[in-house]
Amino acid sequence: MPKQHQRLGCIILAGGQGSRLRPLTSHCAKPAVAFAGHYRVIDFVLSNCINSGCDELWVLGQYQVDGLHHYLHQQWSKHRCPADIHLVKTRETKLKGTAGAVFQQLQQFEHSQATHLLVLSADHVYKMDFRQMLDFHLQREACMTIAAMPVPAELAPQFGVIAMDNQQRVTGFYEKPRLHHIQHLIDSNGMVLVSMGNYLFNRYCLFQSLQQDSKRMLSRHDFGHDIIPAMYPKEPVYVYDFSSNLVPGESQHYWRDVGTQDAFFQAHMDLLGPNPAVRLHNEHWPVFGKEPVAPSYFAGFSHSSIQDSLIGAGCELSAASIRHSVIGSHCRIHQGAELEDCVLMGQVEVGANSKLRNVIVTENCRIAEHSSIGFNARLDSQRYQRLPSGLVVVSSGQAGISSLNDLH
Numbered sequence: 001m002p003k004q005h006q007r008l009g010c011i012i013l014a015g016g017q018g019s020r021l022r023p024l025t026s027h028c029a030k031p032a033v034a035f036a037g038h039y040r041v042i043d044f045v046l047s048n049c050i051n052s053g054c055d056e057l058w059v060l061g062q063y064q065v066d067g068l069h070h071y072l073h074q075q076w077s078k079h080r081c082p083a084d085i086h087l088v089k090t091r092e093t094k095l096k097g098t099a100g101a102v103f104q105q106l107q108q109f110e111h112s113q114a115t116h117l118l119v120l121s122a123d124h125v126y127k128m129d130f131r132q133m134l135d136f137h138l139q140r141e142a143c144m145t146i147a148a149m150p151v152p153a154e155l156a157p158q159f160g161v162i163a164m165d166n167q168q169r170v171t172g173f174y175e176k177p178r179l180h181h182i183q184h185l186i187d188s189n190g191m192v193l194v195s196m197g198n199y200l201f202n203r204y205c206l207f208q209s210l211q212q213d214s215k216r217m218l219s220r221h222d223f224g225h226d227i228i229p230a231m232y233p234k235e236p237v238y239v240y241d242f243s244s245n246l247v248p249g250e251s252q253h254y255w256r257d258v259g260t261q262d263a264f265f266q267a268h269m270d271l272l273g274p275n276p277a278v279r280l281h282n283e284h285w286p287v288f289g290k291e292p293v294a295p296s297y298f299a300g301f302s303h304s305s306i307q308d309s310l311i312g313a314g315c316e317l318s319a320a321s322i323r324h325s326v327i328g329s330h331c332r333i334h335q336g337a338e339l340e341d342c343v344l345m346g347q348v349e350v351g352a353n354s355k356l357r358n359v360i361v362t363e364n365c366r367i368a369e370h371s372s373i374g375f376n377a378r379l380d381s382q383r384y385q386r387l388p389s390g391l392v393v394v395s396s397g398q399a400g401i402s403s404l405n406d407l408h
Contacts, residue, residue, distance in 0.1 A: 008134060009056040009114030010049045011105075013098055014042060014068060014122035023362055023385075023395040024264065024345070029061060031122035032068045033264075034346050034363060036271055036280060037312030037328050039289035040071060041258060042122045046085075047287045049120075052130040056112055057085045059122070060101050075290050100221035103210040110207070117206050119223065121197040125267045126255035127247045127278060127285055133200055133240050143205040143235035146170065146228070147198035149242040149255060150191040156182055158257075159194035160224040168239045170232040175224040196242060196255055199223060205235060249284030252277065262389050265360055268326040268343045272308050280310075290329075312346060320350075328363070361394045368400040 014031040024033050031042035042059075049057055061068050069087050076085060088105055102109075102119060109117065116137070118130055128147070137145040148162055161182050163172030173195075174182055185192050201209075209227050213219050219226045231237055243253050254277045258264045270277040280287055305321040312329035321338040328346030333339070336353035343360045350356065351369035358374045361367065373380060373392055380386045383399035396403040 006116060006134060006138070007055045007114045008052070008116050008118065008130065009109070009112050010054045010058070010118045010120060010130070011102055011109070012042070012045055012049075012057065012059045012120050012122050013101060014059050014061045015063060015101055023393070024261070024360075026362075026395075028067050029063045029065070030259070031061075032071055034328055035125070035258075036268060036326055037310060037346070039280075039287060041125065042068070042072075043287055043289045044125050044127070045120050045122055046076065047285075048126070048128050048130060049118075050288065051285050052128075054118070054130065056114055058105065058108065059085065059087045060105065061087060071290075076288070097220045097222035097225070099210060099213055099223050099227050102206075103214050103221070106207060106210060109203075115203055117201050117203055119199040119201065119206075121257075123259055124197065124255060124257050125278065126196075127250055127282075127287075128198070128242070128245050128255075129247055129285075130198075130200075132245050133198075136240050136244075137200050137238070140168070140238045141236060142200075142238040143202055144209075144228075144231055144237045145200040145240050146237065147196045147200075147240045147242050148193050149196060149253075150187075150189075151194050153179065153182075153186045153190050153192050156192050156194065160197075160228070161185060162193045162195060162239055164193070164239045168241070170228075170237040170239060173224075173228045173232060175222075175229075193239070195224065195228075197223075197257075200240075205231075247285045249282040250279060251275070254278040261360065261393055262387060262391055265343055265391055269324070269341070271310060271326060272324055334369075358390055359392045359394055362396070364403055365394060365396050366402045367394070368402075371400050 014029065033041050035041050059072065072085065072087055116134060133145060133147060146162065151159065156179060157176050159176065161174040161177055162170060163185055165171050182192060209231055213221060213226055213230065242255060256263060256267045258267050271280060304317060304319050307323045309322050309324060310326045312327055312331065314330040315327055316332045319335045320333040323340045325339050325342040327344045328348065330347050331344050332349040334350060334352040337350045338355045340357045342356050345361060345363040347364050348361045349366040351367050351371060353369060354367055354371040356373045373384065373394060377386065380392050385393040394401055
């Protein structure tokens, strides 16, 4: 079939409950969590779809769907979006896995004109041109193509690990394996090849594999656990090298699963510096998000110190010191406050003369004056949520932290 007749549909799995991100996900689904000021996590995959020229988009939600629907309707309907976006609420059925969620909506997809369908996760931060992946898929005459990248072997239990031949055809797949099961796949640099959770299918191959899987009594109805292992021995399944994907305006490749608090924090830190790992302001491959509605205000600017930081819209800063931090929208930081290596999610007030280091503050929090967070491991563990990495997660109801309801 001629290349120009290939229609690409995108199925975005946005059903994650986000239990590992709590309390960040206490009041919203994981894909709707605020990110870097005026973005939401789901904005990255949606922007990739729009920038790649995808023809149709379906967002499959399950938890906190109303909030996600409101955000998509209010913000994404404003963008010049040539693709149709459909938000679909999946039901709780015996087919509970990721493949089961897609199988539920098979009738909708059958009415689509898409010749190829992408299945994508909504909780990854990255930039990718899916049309380049489609070109590879067509050249290989693949039934399914898996986007992949190398990671340190110690991270393998978090991913699906892939074995392939010298033609990049999949010869083995190990979903979240123990390390001793994949020793033979660790390269000389201590890396293994893992699935990014981005799958491209021929329309017929996807439908057939989902229908067959729905009849398997012992299946978890999951792409990693069931669909891929059942498909690659019988059908041409190939690996697409993410490092070969060249996105205009970006100098390096970047992808991060932000499903844990540490990963979420590190993804924010990756936005900082003179050469950030991913550029939010890239006119050639933009990340669309919530439109800023108010300018930031700097009171006593001559006495303030702001270094290597991102400041969201509508913030009010009064003679504060902010270093290597991401400040979400509509935050108030009072005189004498000092922040270093911090992420404020938005609608946060930091009291005068407070000191924060290596901290995430969830939305709608007021931090009392003269607070000190991130400097004493014992006290932090007693008062807040302190991770083994040393990262402190602060939310309302903890010591010295009240709920903030008057910032909009």
